Amino acid sequence: MTEARAAGRRRPVPCEAEDGDAVAGPLGRLFLRLNTPLPLGAEELDALRTLRMQRLVAPAGRDLVREGDAVDRVYIFQRSWGCRYATLEDGRRQILQILLPGDHVGDSAEVFSRSDHAVATLTEGPLLVLPSRDLLDAARRRPRLGVALEWSRWRDLAIMQRRLVDLGRRSALERTAHLLLELHHRLQLVGLGSARGYRLPLTQQTLADALGLTEVHVNRTLRRMAREGLARIDDQRVTILRPERLAEIAEFDEGYLHHGPVPGAPPPDENAA
């Protein structure tokens, strides 16, 4: 059993080798995601591209937003991972949402001026930053873009609801399986990972904070999943060994991610403000 671990240890991994970042431009993954509910036209893509943004390279573990901070900036994750999280006074931490490349935060500015939770990076990498207002204005001018952003919000909500079910009613094995499968699907949407697995640049402590477990128990759960041939994590790479069995354990049904197109999507509009 020692070799298994030793073999799988942290060798220098090419940081973003998965698809060579061939996705067009810095907004590539955001496009891939927003394009999901309905195809965006050149108009919408341009509207996004011409937004004035700052580039921010943040190290892993940096707080971008703290509880109580103003919510007036949108952060777009290009290649790195992040999370929204809450902390209790004694240090217990609960991750509310794991943020993947192409995800963004900060568009509740319309109504909530202060954040009731924190946002942080989980890995090092470049972010795009822009005033929330600019993105919301663009969404108002381009209805299809507005729909895409709204889809994004509802999808995030759906994901959080699954996590709520996980934490409330599912065992450690079940919820861990569910998270691994969910990340797989979300990553594939933005062109990351393969059919069999993906890179997971998170520590077990971070997974624990997302799963409402302790680091120790996450470890035991992952080892059990490996022992039983369900999935394994070696060298920051998740390999899904028995997708059907895992989905069965987790009662995973990808429908909640709404990765198909929206049925009644508005026409390929041309109406600017």
Add this chain to the structure above:
Amino acid sequence: MTEARAAGRRRPVPCEAEDGDAVAGPLGRLFLRLNTPLPLGAEELDALRTLRMQRLVAPAGRDLVREGDAVDRVYIFQRSWGCRYATLEDGRRQILQILLPGDHVGDSAEVFSRSDHAVATLTEGPLLVLPSRDLLDAARRRPRLGVALEWSRWRDLAIMQRRLVDLGRRSALERTAHLLLELHHRLQLVGLGSARGYRLPLTQQTLADALGLTEVHVNRTLRRMAREGLARIDDQRVTILRPERLAEIAEFDEGYLHHGPVPGAPPPDENAA
């Protein structure tokens, strides 16, 4: 100890005696809630009032929406309680959100045509039903109404995030205290309950499904809260005995409910479509 229980048993309680339903009209509590982020004008109130709605009297425990159903109707709870919930194959149930008088569901129709969870009543009472599209159209015509609805969505999200923290990182006592306090604040927003307590028409089984606990453990937790003089539930009535201590245990800070007005609210507009 027997008298305490016997004294507090289910006597016939006047169903909605709390304030005699003096809130203006069938949309009264909805108004109270939507009025929170910014004061709505006569225009917005009229826009709501003139929507064509059906009245539906549903018994307790009726499913209004099932998983997979179309999301094309808005349900407004007038005086009764409801919930959104998910069920696992083996029957385990997790309540995602408790719905109070004045709450509504069903405005994700814009982008999500199918529901990935169920909506049910928890108590008997009249509901208002209308096509989602109509409400969304009204929100588009009346920007202030749109902001109010958006505030409502973000607030629901904030509540769910707290529940996520509860289920992930808080003990039974902590999360139960948190829920009791949260309901207290939410009810007061719509004119229900008093400074010291409120009517809670839920079974312990229902509370358990919301808290990610078992009925048995909810019971023990509530008894403990009573024994320690923190709060008690008698005859469907919650009495908060030591608000400060309870808030301390739950780390409850009402800020996340955003029950204050929105700072940068748009002007008292007059622009109809």
Add this chain to the structure above:
DNA sequence: CGGAAGGTTGAGCCCCATCAATTATTGTGG
């Protein structure tokens, strides 16, 4: 080389689940 970070494993315990039984209350049909 030493320390820090992350992963792994064992021992022991506790919070909460499970199972089961009792009581009170309400509603129902005879």
Add this chain to the structure above:
DNA sequence: CCACAATAATTGATGGGGCTCAACCTTCCG
């Protein structure tokens, strides 16, 4: 009016899933 069932609250006994504490190993890095 009364048996009867159903619902809900309550309590005890028991067990287990996950937490706590602690140690150890490997890799990384200054």
